Amino acid sequence: xxxxxxxxxxxxxxxxxxxxxxxxxxxxxxxxxxxxxxxxxxxxxxxxxxxxxxxxxxxxxxxxxxxxxxxxxxxxxxxxxxxxxxxxxxxxxxxxxxxxxxxxxxxxxxxxxxxxxxxxxxxxxxxxxxxxxxxxxxxxxxxxxxxxxxxxxxxxxxxxxxxxxxxxxxxxxxxxxxxxxxxxxxxxxxxxxxxxxxxxxxxxxxxxxxxxxxxxxxxxxxxxxxxxxxxxxxxxxxxxxxxxxxxxxxxxxxxxxxxxxxxxxxxxxxxxxxxxxxxxxxxxxxxxxxxxxxxxxxxxxxxxxxxxxxxxxxxxxxxxxxxxxxxxxxxxxxxxxxxxxxxxxxxxxxxxxxxxxxxxx
Amino acid sequence: xxxxxxxxxxxxxxxxxxxxxxxxxxxxxxxxxxxxxxxxxxxxxxxxxxxxxxxxxxxxxxxxxxxxxxxxxxxxxxxxxxxxxxxxxxxxxxxxxxxxxxxxxxxxxxxxxxxxxxxxxxxxxxxxxxxxxxxxxxxxxxxxxxxxxxxxxxxxxxxxxxxxxxxxxxxxxxxxxxxxxxxxxxxxxxxxxxxxxxxxxxxxxxxxxxxxxxxxxxxxxxxxxxxxxxxxxxxxxxxxxxxxxxxxxxxxxxxxxxxxxxxxxxxxxxxxxxxxxxxxxxxxxxxxxxxxxxxxxxxxxxxxxxxxxxxxxxxxxxxxxxxxxxxxxxxxxxxxxxxxxxxxxxxxxxxxxxxxxxxxx
Numbered sequence: 211x212x213x214x215x216x217x218x219x220x221x222x223x224x225x226x227x228x229x230x231x232x233x234x235x236x237x238x239x240x241x242x243x244x245x246x247x248x249x250x251x252x253x254x255x256x257x258x259x260x261x262x263x264x265x266x267x268x269x270x271x272x273x274x275x276x277x278x279x280x281x282x283x284x285x286x287x288x289x290x291x292x293x294x295x296x297x298x299x300x301x302x303x304x305x306x307x308x309x310x311x312x313x314x315x316x317x318x319x320x321x322x323x324x325x326x327x328x329x330x331x332x333x334x335x336x337x338x339x340x341x342x343x344x345x346x347x348x349x350x351x352x353x354x355x356x357x358x359x360x361x362x363x364x365x366x367x368x369x370x371x372x373x374x375x376x377x378x379x380x381x382x383x384x385x386x387x388x389x390x391x392x393x394x395x396x397x398x399x400x401x402x403x404x405x406x407x408x409x410x411x412x413x414x415x416x417x418x419x420x421x422x423x424x425x426x427x428x429x430x431x432x433x434x435x436x437x438x439x440x441x442x443x444x445x446x447x448x449x450x451x452x453x454x455x456x457x458x459x460x461x462x463x464x465x466x467x468x469x470x471x472x473x474x475x476x477x478x479x480x481x482x483x484x485x486x487x488x489x490x491x492x493x494x495x496x497x498x499x500x501x502x503x504x505x506x507x508x509x510x511x512x513x514x515x516x517x518x519x520x521x522x523x524x525x526x527x528x529x530x531x532x533x534x535x536x537x538x539x540x541x542x543x544x545x546x547x548x549x550x551x552x553x554x555x556x557x558x559x560x561x562x563x564x565x566x567x568x569x570x571x
Numbered sequence: 572x573x574x575x576x577x578x579x580x581x582x583x584x585x586x587x588x589x590x591x592x593x594x595x596x597x598x599x600x601x602x603x604x605x606x607x608x609x610x611x612x613x614x615x616x617x618x619x620x621x622x623x624x625x626x627x628x629x630x631x632x633x634x635x636x637x638x639x640x641x642x643x644x645x646x647x648x649x650x651x652x653x654x655x656x657x658x659x660x661x662x663x664x665x666x667x668x669x670x671x672x673x674x675x676x677x678x679x680x681x682x683x684x685x686x687x688x689x690x691x692x693x694x695x696x697x698x699x700x701x702x703x704x705x706x707x708x709x710x711x712x713x714x715x716x717x718x719x720x721x722x723x724x725x726x727x728x729x730x731x732x733x734x735x736x737x738x739x740x741x742x743x744x745x746x747x748x749x750x751x752x753x754x755x756x757x758x759x760x761x762x763x764x765x766x767x768x769x770x771x772x773x774x775x776x777x778x779x780x781x782x783x784x785x786x787x788x789x790x791x792x793x794x795x796x797x798x799x800x801x802x803x804x805x806x807x808x809x810x811x812x813x814x815x816x817x818x819x820x821x822x823x824x825x826x827x828x829x830x831x832x833x834x835x836x837x838x839x840x841x842x843x844x845x846x847x848x849x850x851x852x853x854x855x856x857x858x859x860x861x862x863x864x865x866x867x868x869x870x871x872x873x874x875x876x877x878x879x880x881x882x883x884x885x886x887x888x889x890x891x892x893x894x895x896x897x898x899x900x901x902x903x904x905x906x907x908x909x910x911x912x913x914x915x916x917x918x919x920x921x922x923x924x925x926x927x928x929x930x931x932x
Contacts, residue, residue: 290767297765297823392776396767458759459807463750477929481751481803483759484591484729486664489928508768518666562811 212361212379215239215333222380223333227341230255234377235262237350237364238337240329242302242388244358245274247345250317259346260316262375264353271316272304272325274347276338284313284344285324290396300330302391304347317346323397333382349390360384418554418570426565432461432557435567436468439555446473446494449526449550453534453541456557461565462532465555466503469530473501482532483507487518500525505532514540523548582654582909585642585678586902587635589671590663590691591729593895594634598646598653599902602702606645607892607899610634631670639674642898650682655914657687657905659694661930662729668926676921685914686921687905692932693742694900695862696723696734699887701903709887715739718858718885722849723932724875726842727863728754728769731800733849734932736860739907742932745849746798753838754865756802760809760834764827774831775868781832786812788837790844798845798852802838809834839874846875850882858885864895 213222226236226247233255236247246262248255250273259271275281278295285307287295294305304325309318318324327347329335338345351358352372358364361381365373422439426432444450452469454462463481470479474492482488482505490501502522509517514537522529523544534541534554545552554570581601588595594610643650658675661668672688679686700715702708710718716738723734723742732747751759754771761770764777789808792801809830816826850856859879866872872888879886893900908914915921 288767290765293765293823297827301824392780394766394773394776398767398769457810458763459803459810461803463803478747478749480748481755483755484727484752485662485928487666487928489665491929516666518664521666559810562807 211377212381214381216382219333223337223340226337226378226380229377230341230345233258235259235375236345236378236380237358237361237376238334238345238380239382239385240274240327240331240334240347241385242329242349242391243385244350244361244364245329245334245346246348246350247274249341250274250344250346251313253314256314256316256346258375259348262352262372263348264372269316270319270323270325272327272347273313273317273344274327274329274334274338275344276335277328280338280344281307281326281328283310285309285326288396294394294396295328299328300335301328302330302388303327304391304393306393306395306397308397321397323395325393327391337380357390359387420568421571422567422569424567425560426461426567427563429461429464432464432565432567433468433471436465437472439553439569440469440472443553444469444473444528446492446497446499446528449523450528451523451541451545451550451552452528452530453538453552453554454530454532454557455535455555456565457559460557460559462557465557465567466530466532469528470501470503473499473528475501479503481505487522500527502527502529503532504529506536507533509537520544523550582906583648583652584655584657584687584902584905584909585639585650585653586657586689586898586905587639587671587675588659588691588694588896588898588901589631589635589667590659590661591667591896593897594631594638594671595896595898596635596638596642597898597902598642598648599899599906601906602700602708602903603704603706604701604899604902605648605704606642607897608638608642608645609895609897610638631667635670635674650678653682653684655687655905655909656682656684657689657902657908659691659901660688660924661927662691663926663928665926665928668928672924672926676924679921680918685916686924687908687914688924689901689904689908690930690932691896691901692725692730692732692734692930693904693907695725695727695730696736696860696932697739697887697903697907698862698889698893698897698900699860701890701893701899708890718887720853720856721858721860721887722846722853722856723860723862724842724846725863726753726861726865726871728752728758728771728865730863731802732932733798733845735849735853735856740911740913744932745852746800746845748800748802750801750803751806753800753802753842754863756806756838757865759806763810763813764823764830771865772867775835775870777828777831778835778870779832781828781830783832783836785829786826786833788812788833790837791841793841793844798849800841800845802841805834805837805841835870839871842871842875843878846878847882850878850884856884858887860887862889862894862900866894867891 215222309324355367467479475490488503556568558566584599597607598605656679719738721736731752733745735743757771758769761774766773876886
């Protein structure tokens with residue numbers, strides 16, 4: 211059965227809800243192409259979808275919701291996903307989140323992930339809202355057939371068997387030929403641990419003595435200030451930890467370059483974000499030392515112990531730590547236990563080029 | 572390259588890599604990959620993957636026996652039938668490298684196999700020369716002499732460098748990043764846009780929908796006369812642009828597609844400038860080799876390919892499975908070392924091999 215949604219809007223929604231409730235299949239319009247809909251919580255209806263699509267392998271099928279509240283009933287929305295819903299949806303994006311456990315394959319992947327569509331198509335949103343539950347969101351074509359932008363071309367490419375499975379075609383005419391939705395995986399998100407323990411760090415600073423402060427206008431000046439600091443306070447034979455704090459691009463790695471230069475490191479010092487700890491050998495008065503340059507940006511709670519930091523402290527190396535605020539309490543406790551001196555360096559943006567740098571003992 | 576063994580049976584190699592987040596193991600027969608297993612992919616069969624959290628991925632000690640057994644099982648081979656053991660000994664995080672190296676060395680000693688310590692970067696550089704189990708790939712011919720001399724362009728979360736390759740085994744680093752690697756810049760700017768971690772893939776995805784030339788980013792290092800890279804400046808510029816645009820518009824989606832497009836354009840342009848300069852300085856080269864996780868971006872892999880071809884050069888890029896860290900490329904570099912006789916047979920010598928976290932080409 212084909213209903214024109216423009217001339218018979220109310221009736222078509224009513225009919226569609228009826229079909230979905232009885233476990234049937236509908237073809238409905240979205241801002242990307244025509245989709246194939248079934249009650250995403252009904253295993254029998256999902257079986258029909260697989261029968262219709264044929265040859266899908268183990269690829270999961272997305273679900274479509276009418277708003278973020280409906281999404282939240284079925285998946286956990288983390289910070290990254292929240293950002294996408296707030297800033298980009300409804301729209302042609304499929305957001306992958308972890309299932310809350312009330313959905314079954316094929317709308318959930320083996321790992322428990324669910325692809326959620328919140329389509330920017332008011333008619334369809336109204337339909338899903340009326341139905342009160344998510345519906346499947348997969349393109350209405352049979353696998354390996356062209357993306358359907360009109361009911362006419364869809365039916366032309368449809369095997370008789372598949373066609374019989376459809377209870378209702380919701381015809382919105384020829385849809386604009388938009389690309390399929392962008393699929394974004396938010397399940398890898400590590401944002402929660404990137405929130406810094408800033409309060410702890412700032413509180414800790416109150417107890418510390420400020421020993422130097424300056425304002426630098428260029429990267430070169432930041433490096434020069436780091437060199438002054440290293441000359442005045444660092445000794446290759448005395449282990450210490452230099453804890454750096456500052457926003458992305460503030461100049462933490464630049465500051466480390468200055469320290470390395472004074473110690474006698476010959477190699478180029480670059481960011482340790484991915485390696486986590488870079489080791490730079492150097493020599494003073496014929497004695498071999500190592501400057502350890504660490505970054506906690508990618509470390510999660512509990513991972514500091516296995517990062518190799520302790521080994522460097524035991525070896526009595528000078529250790530520079532970027533994003534030290536994140537693990538400030540742990541680092542500070544380690545240094546106290548091992549009687550290792552700590553310097554805290556806070557770099558703040560004043561403008562695109564200018565920075566304020568404070569050093570605490 | 573010496574092809575003295577080309578007509579004899581190709582050596583079977585088992586290879587390991589634990590230089591960063593993933594634990595991986597592969598079995599090769601010459602350049603042919605018989606099996607390749609990466610810890611983060613062990614459970615990932617479906618299209619939506621990536622639910623293995625970072626914290627689990629980094630547990631090399633727990634992962635390595637499983638990944639090793641899986642690689643042998645998939646290759647349908649027993650460890651006794653393998654001819655060589657290869658393993659990454661640098662660069663990477665010391666504590667991670669130690670686990671893979673310790674496991675591989677024990678294996679070589681226990682089963683009486685010669686050992687090959689491999690430079691991770693040599694693996695990335697030649698990852699495009701890997702062949703599938705049937706021997707097909709980009710350059711299936713046995714003799715690779717016609718590819719050299721060449722340039723290697725390595726771009727990942729940890730590395731951004733250009734290498735002059737006189738022949739396999741003889742390298743000279745022409746330029747590298749002075750601060751952040753390209754992949755790191757992507758992920759950090761992705762973080763500014765609340766794309767979670769890693770944000771790079773989302774940034775590249777969003778760039779596809781944005782307009783070029785509407786937001787100005789400085790092209791990093793375009794006026795430096797060397798072949799070095801730097802991405803800390805553009806990171807700062809992005810942070811400021813991002814704040815400015817957020818104040819100006821109500822929704823991120825109003826500007827972020829164009830932002831991603833223009834940021835990606837600036838990064839690609841900076842790579843292009845250095846690559847073209849390196850090509851002009853080395854007119855004898857015949858091929859561009861690329862490798863590293865950033866080449867997961869189809870756009871980047873394509874655009875670098877265009878540069879290579881428009882300069883009349885061959886282009887050797889890895890298949891999608893071998894762009895990130897993997898052990899197959901370590902097995903390949905191991906194979907090249909076998910051809911050059913760089914193997915260690917003495918058990919005492921094998922025991923002595925130590926990780927080199929700052930190893931360079």
